[in-house]
Amino acid sequence: MAVFTDVVCPFCGCLCDDLEITVKGNEIKGAKNACAISRSKFMSHRENRIMTPTVKGKEASLEEAVEAAAKALASAKRPLVYGLSSTECGAIARCVELAEITGGVVDNTSSVCHGPTILALQQVGESKASLGEVKNRADLVAFWGSNPPAAHIRHFARYSVTPKGLYVPEGRKGRYVVNVDVRETPTSRVADQFIKVDHGGDFELLLALRAAVRGTEITEDVSGVPAEEINALAKRMKEAKMGIVFFGLGLTQSDGRHMNIDAAVGLVAELNHHTKFVLTPMRGHYNVAGANTVTTWQSGYPYAVDFARGYPRYNPGEYSAVDMLAKGEPDAAIIVASDPAATFPADAAKHLARIPTITLEQKVTPTTMLSEVVIPVATAGIEVEGTAYRMDGFSLRLSKVVEPHGGVKSDREVLDMIVERVKALKEDA
Amino acid sequence: MKELMLTPKKLPDLPLEAEAITPDSVAGKTLKEVKSLPVYVGNTVQKLGDYFDVKGETAETPSDQLVAIQGECGNVKYIGAGMTAGRLIVEGCVGMHAGAEMEGGELSITGSASNWAGAEMKGGLLRIQGDAGHQLGAAYRGSPEGMTGGVIVVGGDVGLEAGAFMRRGMLIIQGDADSFLGVHMNGGEIFVFGNVARRLGAEAKGNGGFIACFGGVESILPTYVYDTTFRPDFLKLYLRQLRDQLGVEAAGEYLDASFRRYRGDIAVGGTAEILIAEP
Numbered sequence: 001m002a003v004f005t006d007v008v009c010p011f012c013g014c015l016c017d018d019l020e021i022t023v024k025g026n027e028i029k030g031a032k033n034a035c036a037i038s039r040s041k042f043m044s045h046r047e048n049r050i051m052t053p054t055v056k057g058k059e060a061s062l063e064e065a066v067e068a069a070a071k072a073l074a075s076a077k078r079p080l081v082y083g084l085s086s087t088e089c090g091a092i093a094r095c096v097e098l099a100e101i102t103g104g105v106v107d108n109t110s111s112v113c114h115g116p117t118i119l120a121l122q123q124v125g126e127s128k129a130s131l132g133e134v135k136n137r138a139d140l141v142a143f144w145g146s147n148p149p150a151a152h153i154r155h156f157a158r159y160s161v162t163p164k165g166l167y168v169p170e171g172r173k174g175r176y177v178v179n180v181d182v183r184e185t186p187t188s189r190v191a192d193q194f195i196k197v198d199h200g201g202d203f204e205l206l207l208a209l210r211a212a213v214r215g216t217e218i219t220e221d222v223s224g225v226p227a228e229e230i231n232a233l234a235k236r237m238k239e240a241k242m243g244i245v246f247f248g249l250g251l252t253q254s255d256g257r258h259m260n261i262d263a264a265v266g267l268v269a270e271l272n273h274h275t276k277f278v279l280t281p282m283r284g285h286y287n288v289a290g291a292n293t294v295t296t297w298q299s300g301y302p303y304a305v306d307f308a309r310g311y312p313r314y315n316p317g318e319y320s321a322v323d324m325l326a327k328g329e330p331d332a333a334i335i336v337a338s339d340p341a342a343t344f345p346a347d348a349a350k351h352l353a354r355i356p357t358i359t360l361e362q363k364v365t366p367t368t369m370l371s372e373v374v375i376p377v378a379t380a381g382i383e384v385e386g387t388a389y390r391m392d393g394f395s396l397r398l399s400k401v402v403e404p405h406g407g408v409k410s411d412r413e414v415l416d417m418i419v420e421r422v423k424a425l426k427e428d429a
Numbered sequence: 430m431k432e433l434m435l436t437p438k439k440l441p442d443l444p445l446e447a448e449a450i451t452p453d454s455v456a457g458k459t460l461k462e463v464k465s466l467p468v469y470v471g472n473t474v475q476k477l478g479d480y481f482d483v484k485g486e487t488a489e490t491p492s493d494q495l496v497a498i499q500g501e502c503g504n505v506k507y508i509g510a511g512m513t514a515g516r517l518i519v520e521g522c523v524g525m526h527a528g529a530e531m532e533g534g535e536l537s538i539t540g541s542a543s544n545w546a547g548a549e550m551k552g553g554l555l556r557i558q559g560d561a562g563h564q565l566g567a568a569y570r571g572s573p574e575g576m577t578g579g580v581i582v583v584g585g586d587v588g589l590e591a592g593a594f595m596r597r598g599m600l601i602i603q604g605d606a607d608s609f610l611g612v613h614m615n616g617g618e619i620f621v622f623g624n625v626a627r628r629l630g631a632e633a634k635g636n637g638g639f640i641a642c643f644g645g646v647e648s649i650l651p652t653y654v655y656d657t658t659f660r661p662d663f664l665k666l667y668l669r670q671l672r673d674q675l676g677v678e679a680a681g682e683y684l685d686a687s688f689r690r691y692r693g694d695i696a697v698g699g700t701a702e703i704l705i706a707e708p
Contacts, residue, residue, distance in 0.1 A: 077471030078443055103472025122571030123613075203628065207652045207696040216695050222651045259609060259631065266632065266697065308472045314570065317544065317563075318525060329443055331471075 001029070007399045009038040010086070010381025013283030013391035014131075014152050014159070021401045028382075028402060035153035042382060046405050048363045050376035062375065066414070069334065069373045070421030072356035074429070076332035078308070079104030082321045083338030084295075085288035088386020088398055091411035092287070092294040095336055096305075098419055101426065105306045105330075106299075108291035109284075109338055111320040116252040117281045118292065118302050119316065120261035127268050129244070129278040131158075131392045136165035137276075140240035142178040144264065145202065145250020146282045149186035155282075160246065161190065167241070176236065180205070181250055195233070198224040200255035206263035209234055213270045238274040245279040252281075283391035286381070290389035325351040334358040334418075336411055337380075341366035358418075360411055377411045378404035386412075430495045430516065431488040433463070435481040437500040441470045444524060448507040449477050452494035452515025452534060455487050463487065491515040491534070503543070509536040512553065525562070528555040531579065541585065545569075550598060552578040563588035563607075566600055576600070576617060582675055592619050595638065601677055605644070614638045614701055620671065622679045630693060635700035641667075643683055643706045653693035653703055660687045664704065 007019040021042060022030035031042040053065035060068070073079050081099045084092045085108050092108075099106035110118065134141070141160050148155035156162055161177055168174040179191035180202070188194040197205050201223025208222040212234035218227045237243055245268060251260045264279055271277035283289050292302035299305045301314035304321075317323055321340065324330055325348035332355055341349045342365060352370055359371040368374045378384045381398035383405065389395050404410070409417075433455055448454075449466035458466075464478030477483070481498075488494040494515040501521040502508060509517045510529040519527075522540035529548040541559030547566040565587045568575035575594035586604035593609065595617035605623035614633040619640040627648045630640050641664060671680035688704040 077473055079472075119570055203631070204651055207631065207650060207694065210696040211652045214695070214698065216652075218651070220651060256608075256628070259612065259628070262632065263696075309469065316570070329471075 004399060004401045007401060008381065008388065008396045009034060009041075010286045010379070010388065010398055011038050011041050012152050012286055013289060014155050015286055015388060015390040015396050016154050016158060017396055018158075021399075023401055026402050037153060045362075045379050045382050049405055050361060050364055050368065050374060051406055053376060054374045056372055062409070062414075062417075065373050065375050066417045066421055069358040069375070069418050070425055072332045072358060072372070073098070073102050073104070073334060073418070074422045074425035076102065076104065076330075076356075078324075078329050078331050080321060080324060080330040080333040081106040081336070082108070082333060082340060083336040084108040084291040085110065085285035085338065086380075087287065087337035087411045088380040088384065088388060089287070089290045089294050089395075090386055091336065091380070091415055092291050093298060094412055094415035094419060095334075096295055096298040098334065098415060098422065099305065100299075100307045100312075101419065101422055103308050103310065105304070105308070105319050105321075105324065106295060107305070107319065107321040107324075108288065108295065108303050110288050110292055110303050111316055112322060112343065113249060113284055113288070114252055114281045115303060115316055115320070116258035117247075117261045119258035120265055123258070124262050124265045125269070126265060127272060127278050128280060128392065130394055131160075131280070131390065133242075134244050134278075134280075135159050135163045135168075137167050137242040138165075138240075138244045139168055139174055140176045140178070140237060140243035142180065142243070142245045143187050143191070144180045144245055144247040145182075145252075145254065146246055146248025147181070147185040147187045147250075148246075148282065149190075151248070151284065152282055155246075156190065160244070176240070178233065182254075193233070195225055195229065202251055202254060202260050203256040203263050205230070206260065206267050209237075210263065210267040210270050213238060213267065213274070237271055237277070240275055240277070242276040242278075243271065244277070246282050247279065248282040249284075280392055287388040289391055289393060290387065290395070293389050293393070293395075322348045325349070328354075330355055332356045332358075334360070335367055335371070336360045336415070339365040339367045341370055360414055362405075375414050376406070376408045377414055378408050380411065384410040384412075386410075430493055431486045432495045432497060433483065433485040433487055435477075435483055435496065435498045437481055437498070437502060437505075438479075440480055440502070440504060443471045443504075445470055445480060445505045446507055447477065447480075447505050448510045450496065450498065450505075450508045450517070451510070451512040452488075452491040452496055452517060453511070453513055455496060456491040456494045456515065457489055458487055460484075460487070488515075501540070503540075506543075509555075512536065522559065528553075531555065544588065547576070547579070547581045549574070550576045550579040550581065554579065555581045556584075557582070558584040560585035560604065561587045561591070563590060564593060565591040566595065566598070567592065568594035568613075574615075575613075580675070582677065586623065592617065595619070601671060601675065603677065603679060611638070611640050611701075614640070618667065620667070620677075620680075622677075630701050630703050632697050633694050633699050633701035634697055635692075635702070639702040639704055641688070641704045641706075643679070643686075645708075646703070646705055649691055649703065650694065652696040653691040654695060655689060655691050658687055658689050658707065660685065661704070664688065 020032035164171040299312040304316040304319040306319040358373040446469040466477040492514040503522040544562035576598040610629040616636040668680040671677040691703040
C-alpha cells in the first residue's frame, strides 16, 4: 500500500494540493481531503474507459490511428485544434505546435467560459493576487455571479471564506462575505450580505458602484438594487483592508459579457485608490488557465489563434471554435481533453460529425462517438505527471499515482507522434 | 479616374481573404499582375484571378484608381482594408474587416457589411448602404484606440460595440444601433437616426466626444447625469454638413430640434455627452 501526499487535484481551477491518495497494486483505494467531485474523479478514473484506438468505428493499432489522424490534419485547408483545458501544459504546447505546422486554428475551452474575461483584461488590465494572499489578508470577499459550493467545492475552506490567515486570524469571523447574483444560491446562504441583481443588470450595478467609490452619491435604484445599498457597499469596500472579487460565468456569460468584466476591473482599479483590491476569475477546468498561459507564451495570444498565414492572428468570434464550426469552416478537427459535442450549440457540434474529427480522450463521450479517429490516452494528474495553472495563475506540479490504465500513452506522447507524422507528410508534399 | 472591374466567379466555401482588393495594390500594375495578386483561402495562397474576372484599366497612382466589384462578396474578408486613396465600390455585400484600418479614399458598399467594418479606421470615407455587423469602426482586441479619423456612413442598422474606443472621426448610423455604442469613447462624433439600444457611451471618457441620438434611446446608464435641454448651434453645423455633403437627408429634419444633454460616464470621471433629440 503506497500513500502519495500533497497530490494536486486535476479537476477544477482550485487545484487543491493537499490530497492524500492511497494506492494498492495499481488501484486507487482512497482519496483523503478530496471533495466529492475530486474523489469521484480519482476513484472512478478506470470506469467507462476507451480501451483501443478506433478509425471509422473499427479497432485499430495506435500507429494506424495516428497515421489516419496525421493524414486528415496534414491535408486539411482549415484544421481546428480544440480543447486543451483538461490536460497538462506539455500536451497543450504540442497542440499549439500542431496548429502551427498544419496552418490551422488552436482554440481552448475558455472561448466558451472565461474568454470574455480575457478580452476585458486585454482591454483594461488586471489587478490580481494569489489565493494565498487572499487567505492571509482578505477581509472583504465578494462572489459575483459565482457559486463555489457547486463548482469549486473547497474554495471557501481553503482560500476564501473560512481559513485563518496571517492577518485574518479569526478566519470566517474576520471576513465580510458579499454575494451578488440573480438568485439565492448556497453561496448567498453563507454570505453576510446577499445582493439580488436583475437579470442582465450586472453591468449597470458595477458602473454605479464604481461611481459611488469615486464619491458620487447614487440616488436611484440600479438593476433592482436600492441606492442606499450601493452607497453602503461602496463605503464598505473602501474601508476593507484587502478586498477581492471572485467572479464566475454569471458575469462572463450574461448580457454584457466582456464588458461586465471590463466594468468589474474598473471597479477594482478604482478601489485601489483607497485600499488593496483584486479580482480573480473562478476558472472551471483545472488547467484552462494553463491553456491560456501556454498558448500565450507560444503564440502571443491566449485562445482563438489562427496560423493560416503562417504567423499567429487572434480574433475571438472569428477564429473561436464555436463560431468556425457554426459557419462550417473546419475541414478537419482534433479534440484534446474536451467534449465539445456535449457542450457546444447543436449547429457547431453537428459540423464535427461531418468532417474527420480526431479525439484524444480517456472515456467514452458524445464527442468520441461522432469522431472518425479515437485515441485513448492516460489521465493527466492521475496517470501522467505534468504542470497545471491554478485560477490565480500559479503553476503546480501534477502527480502520477498509478500506471496508465491498459498501458495507454499520454496526450503529450500521442500528440508527439501525430506532430512527427504531420511534419513528414508535409515534407513529402 | 481609371476603372478596374472585378466580377466574382465561383467563390470558395471557406472565407476568402483579399486585402489585395484596394486601389493601392492594383495601381501601377498590369492586368496580368493584378490577376496574380495573392488571396488566401484557409491555409492556402491563391490568385485573385482564380476567383475574380478582372477587366478594365489600372491607373498610375492609387488616387486615380477606381475599383468596382460587381457581385456578392459576403464571404470575402478585408476588402479595402488599409486603402489610402482612390475609390472602391462594391455592388453587393462584403465580409469581415471591410475597410479596416483604411487611411484615405472612399469605400462604398451597396449591400451590407459584416463585423469589424472600418475597424481602427484612420481616414477616408466608408459608406455602407445596408447594415453593418458588430464592432463597426471599433478597436481590435486589446487595442487602446478605435477610429482615429475618417467618416463612416451606414444606411441601415449596426451591431454591438460600434465605435468602441473611438478617438476621433465620425460615425453616422441611419438605422438602429445595438448595445454598447461608443463604449470607451474618448473623442469623435456619433450620430444615430434610428433607435439606440442600452449602454451607449459606457465608460466613455469624453474628450469632446458625443453621441447624438435622433430616434430615441432604450435607456441611459445610471452613470450618465442629465444637465440641460438646449438647442446647440454646433450641432446645427454638423447636421447641415451631414445633409449637404454626405447626403444624409434625415439630418435636415433636426436643424431646429432641442436636445436633452446627459454627461458621463461618471463611473470613469468622463465628460462625454449624449444628446437626445426631443420628439
